Amino acid sequence: MNIVVCIKQVPDVLSLRMDRERMTIIREGVESVINPLDYDALYMALELKRKEGARITVMTMGPPQSEEALREAMGAGADRGILLTDPAFAGADTLATSHVLASAISRERPFPDLILCGVQTVDSDTGHVGPQVAEELGLPQVCGVEHLHLEGGDLVAAARGDGFVETIRARLPAVVTVAGGAPSMIPVPLGAVQDAFAGGEVIRLGLKELSLAPEEVGLQGSATRVVRLHPPKPARQGEMVEGPSETLVEALIRKLESLSILDEEEDHG
Amino acid sequence: MGEQPGRVWVFGDYRNYFQNRVTLQLIGKAKELAQEIGTGVTVLVVGERVRQYAMEYVAHGADAVMVAEHPDLSEYRVETYTALVAEWVETYGPEILLAGATAFGRSFFPRLAKRLRTGLSADCVDLHIDPETKLLVQTTPAWGGELLAEVITPHHRPQMATVHPGVFEERPHDPEATGGIFYPEVKIRKEERIRVLRRRTRRSRKIRLEEAEVVVVGGRGLGSKAQFEMLEELAELLDGEVGATRPAIRAGWTEEERLLGQTGKSVRPKTLISVGTSGALQYTAGILGAGTIIAINRDPHAPIFKISDLGVVGDAKSVLPILLEELRKRL
Amino acid sequence: MHFSEESRISAHHNYLVNGRMTQGFVLGEPDSGDRFFFLADVVLPAESTPRISARLYGPEGNLLCEVQWNRLGRNPGRCTYRSLEGGFRILDEAGSVVLEVMTEKFPRGYLSGISGRLFDEEGRLRLEPLGDNSRIPGEPPRFLTRPYGGF
Numbered sequence: 001m002n003i004v005v006c007i008k009q010v011p012d013v014l015s016l017r018m019d020r021e022r023m024t025i026i027r028e029g030v031e032s033v034i035n036p037l038d039y040d041a042l043y044m045a046l047e048l049k050r051k052e053g054a055r056i057t058v059m060t061m062g063p064p065q066s067e068e069a070l071r072e073a074m075g076a077g078a079d080r081g082i083l084l085t086d087p088a089f090a091g092a093d094t095l096a097t098s099h100v101l102a103s104a105i106s107r108e109r110p111f112p113d114l115i116l117c118g119v120q121t122v123d124s125d126t127g128h129v130g131p132q133v134a135e136e137l138g139l140p141q142v143c144g145v146e147h148l149h150l151e152g153g154d155l156v157a158a159a160r161g162d163g164f165v166e167t168i169r170a171r172l173p174a175v176v177t178v179a180g181g182a183p184s185m186i187p188v189p190l191g192a193v194q195d196a197f198a199g200g201e202v203i204r205l206g207l208k209e210l211s212l213a214p215e216e217v218g219l220q221g222s223a224t225r226v227v228r229l230h231p232p233k234p235a236r237q238g239e240m241v242e243g244p245s246e247t248l249v250e251a252l253i254r255k256l257e258s259l260s261i262l263d264e265e266e267d268h269g
Numbered sequence: 270m271g272e273q274p275g276r277v278w279v280f281g282d283y284r285n286y287f288q289n290r291v292t293l294q295l296i297g298k299a300k301e302l303a304q305e306i307g308t309g310v311t312v313l314v315v316g317e318r319v320r321q322y323a324m325e326y327v328a329h330g331a332d333a334v335m336v337a338e339h340p341d342l343s344e345y346r347v348e349t350y351t352a353l354v355a356e357w358v359e360t361y362g363p364e365i366l367l368a369g370a371t372a373f374g375r376s377f378f379p380r381l382a383k384r385l386r387t388g389l390s391a392d393c394v395d396l397h398i399d400p401e402t403k404l405l406v407q408t409t410p411a412w413g414g415e416l417l418a419e420v421i422t423p424h425h426r427p428q429m430a431t432v433h434p435g436v437f438e439e440r441p442h443d444p445e446a447t448g449g450i451f452y453p454e455v456k457i458r459k460e461e462r463i464r465v466l467r468r469r470t471r472r473s474r475k476i477r478l479e480e481a482e483v484v485v486v487g488g489r490g491l492g493s494k495a496q497f498e499m500l501e502e503l504a505e506l507l508d509g510e511v512g513a514t515r516p517a518i519r520a521g522w523t524e525e526e527r528l529l530g531q532t533g534k535s536v537r538p539k540t541l542i543s544v545g546t547s548g549a550l551q552y553t554a555g556i557l558g559a560g561t562i563i564a565i566n567r568d569p570h571a572p573i574f575k576i577s578d579l580g581v582v583g584d585a586k587s588v589l590p591i592l593l594e595e596l597r598k599r600l
Numbered sequence: 601m602h603f604s605e606e607s608r609i610s611a612h613h614n615y616l617v618n619g620r621m622t623q624g625f626v627l628g629e630p631d632s633g634d635r636f637f638f639l640a641d642v643v644l645p646a647e648s649t650p651r652i653s654a655r656l657y658g659p660e661g662n663l664l665c666e667v668q669w670n671r672l673g674r675n676p677g678r679c680t681y682r683s684l685e686g687g688f689r690i691l692d693e694a695g696s697v698v699l700e701v702m703t704e705k706f707p708r709g710y711l712s713g714i715s716g717r718l719f720d721e722e723g724r725l726r727l728e729p730l731g732d733n734s735r736i737p738g739e740p741p742r743f744l745t746r747p748y749g750g751f
Contacts, residue, residue, distance in 0.1 A: 450607050
């Protein structure tokens with residue numbers, strides 16, 4: 001069985017710098033981590049590998065340093081990595097990103113049985129890539145999956161909906177976005193990441209190798225543009241209270257009283 | 270020639286209608302947007318038993334509704350709805366297409382946007398029309414919410430966005446309202462490769478976070494489950510509901526349904542008390558609509574204090590027991 | 601102007617005819633005095649019942665009865681009027697259903713379904729059953745934008 005896990009390397013949010021021309025984040029020279037919600041996808045793939053035996057390919061689109069994220073995933077148990085990198089890919093929205101990912105996935109031989117993504121990323125926070133890759137590849141999608149198992153040529157998954165959980169059977173190949181809430185820490189054996197850097201196959205693919213034109217990718221291939229990036233305006237700058245606990249509690253009680261929360265029970269008739 | 274449907278479209282997600290207000294909130298906002306670009310609001314109502322909702326949407330401000338009724342549409346299924354709505358979009362050419370960022374919206378809209386080859390912003394916290402360009406400006410959190418991005422879709426149509434529940438306000442129900450009704454042709458494509466085997470409602474108790482007037486939120490700073498339970502008592506004393514941030518849920522102190530923030534619920538209570546939360550924007554994105562925010566945190570520089578009306582710098586471990594005692598005396 | 605080409609629905613009460621909702625519609629000539637008509641009038645928020653008025657004929661073009669605001673008026677055809685839970689039914693002398701109006705109540709609104717077999721003074725079929733609703737085979741209805749009134 002062949003599984004592709006799409007992961008994204010995201011900068012540690014505390015060390016941000018902006019490219020004011022492209023209105024994008026400068027990723028070089030900044031601490032990077034695998035997008036936390038992608039761990040859940042990777043974990044699910046590793047479980048499937050353990051139970052069913054599977055070859056896991058981790059794939060990411062990003063600057064060259066994203067290879068670290070692939071290596072980390074390989075240290076945790078993924079078998080190979082594919083780095084989709086090219087200056088032309090920069091500034092992509094999910095329309096363009098999903099196009100690049102789908103193009104790379106469709107080159108895989110054999111074609112993967114299962115494509116896993118995290119349910120959203122912390123940087124662009126859209127959660128669109130999974131469904132958009134599914135649409136481009138013409139595959140069924142199951143979103144918000146908490147757990148799944150395989151049955152014949154199908155997957156059977158528990159998928160989170162709005163106020164309910166559905167048990168869904170989907171024919172493979174399929175795209176699955178994995179819900180948050182699963183254990184996020186995958187124990188990586190000491191030295192495994194080092195080994196991953198030494199051995200382990202990471203293939204680099206760019207515009208040429210994917211046979212894509214510049215208009216299809218990156219900023220040019222995007223439908224949306226960021227026109228402003230700014231910190232949120234603080235909506236309130238209220239009063240602050242410091243001091244011993246009794247003082248603090250007094251202030252709290254006064255505030256609650258002023259909001260009429262401590263009044264006698266009203267008749268909500 | 271009859272009327273044409275208004276060109277700001279809202280997808281009507283009517284499941285759990287009386288709890289799930291996001292479509293109504295969107296209609297409220299869509300009316301403003303439509304006015305800015307000289308058109309009206311059309312709400313898409315797709316399903317099997319939808320007549321009541323078509324009327325409700327008109328009551329809450331829809332200028333028109335587009336209705337598709339068929340037994341094969343009884344379940345919300347991404348592929349079927351994508352095919353159907355894409356046809357309508359291609360026939361009528363709306364300017365703007367909005368949906369609530371419900372679980373369904375977040376899996377349906379990206380697929381639809383890809384089929385239409387247009388742009389989509391997710392979980393917007395604001396929408397407005399740029400007075401010069403007349404483009405829809407979509408404000409979405411980025412970088413875990415540390416920043417806000419203003420996004421436009423200059424050349425592709427429709428301009429699509431999903432909006433987090435609780436961000437906008439709905440208009441009150443107006444029984445005197447009327448609206449146009451369209452029954453366009455419908456192409457139903459069933460997704461043969463997916464089957465729903467069963468469905469289980471997930472509501473451990475009646476958790477009504479979105480309706481509560483008082484919400485008490487616990488974060489990592491509480492330190493332990495025992496402390497979180499004190500918070501639960503606080504909520505009970507104030508007749509409120511309990512919310513939590515992701516670290517508190519990961520630590521197993523409470524259930525996922527209580528998660529507030531970008532990947533959780535948005536709430537607009539009259540009063541929100543946030544304890545032991547640093548104020549990361551993934552979380553605060555879900556509480557900015559609250560009337561009054563009171564925060565308790567040990568760190569005077571915690572970002573939560575930038576968005577609170579009353580900031581209490583103190584350790585929850587010391588403050589909570591005394592607060593609870595005082596409240597028990599009075600209530 | 602009472603009429604519009606596209607249908608409108610109201611937040612408060614609508615009729616279901618042709619499988620579609622409308623706040624009010626007319627078939628035929630209400631003002632004629634001696635010809636077929638069927639009027640499902642707009643219901644304002646203060647009211648909670650439909651407003652049906654009609655002059656109905658049999659398949660031979662024979663006058664059956666008149667309906668004024670849901671009540672039977674002139675009745676040369678000896679029709680029976682039956683009150684039902686949430687509506688009413690009019691049967692001809694032989695006992696077949698001529699007209700049935702049933703109102704469904706939603707939490708904040710009403711929907712009145714119209715079904716039956718209606719003929720005009722020339723024996724032309726103007727309304728016929730379709731599933732549990734009805735179809736308008738002949739001249740299409742005119743949709744109301746405000747109450748017709750007067751009946």
